[in-house]
Amino acid sequence: MHKNGAAVMCTARLKAGRWELSYYAIEAGSAQWMRIRRNGLAYLLEHGALDPSAPAGAVRDTKCTCRKVHAPTEAQALRFLDRARLKHLLRDTGKVEERVYRCPADARRWHMTSQAQRSTKEAWTAVARPQ
Known part of the structure; x- marks a missing residue:
């Protein structure tokens, strides 16, 4: 980078x-x-x-079949995560997004999730955002 x-x-x-x-x-x-x-x-x-x-x-094609919000880079995904957390604080919108992770189907996409890390395979590709 x-x-x-x-x-x-x-x-x-x-x-x-x-x-x-x-x-x-x-x-x-x-x-x-x-x-x-x-x-x-x-x-x-x-x-x-x-x-x-x-x-x-x-590059217009993608192998990602997720219908989740996505970002093209980790930095942009972390900005989305910050915005989602701020929105949660202001409106109390249910589950709060916890972290971002690289899409397992397409390395050019990053997603947000409200779930904690679950597997060792995901652990080395996931990026936890400090609280």
Whole structure:
């Protein structure tokens, strides 16, 4: 993650006996992940923004089948969590959201939940927000 909030994610899958890498980036304040080429990573890490001269394609598909509120980055999900908690304090809206976690079906999405951590698998991917 860049100091301004831009983030990069690399995924790998085995295809015909070789690892195929894909690179994704999201600019600070954006809600849209972009698929980028490997040489675009250095520019993003140095400047905190996508190289305007390099090709990048918006990623519109998702593997997430949850119908939950989602955010594209952990930082944005934590802001949603703060807003949900404030709303709960002002209106007493039932269950209070406890934490955010990365979607198990799509690593580009983060969700909120009112449940405490439940499993060891979820424990290493979940992010608890201090009270």
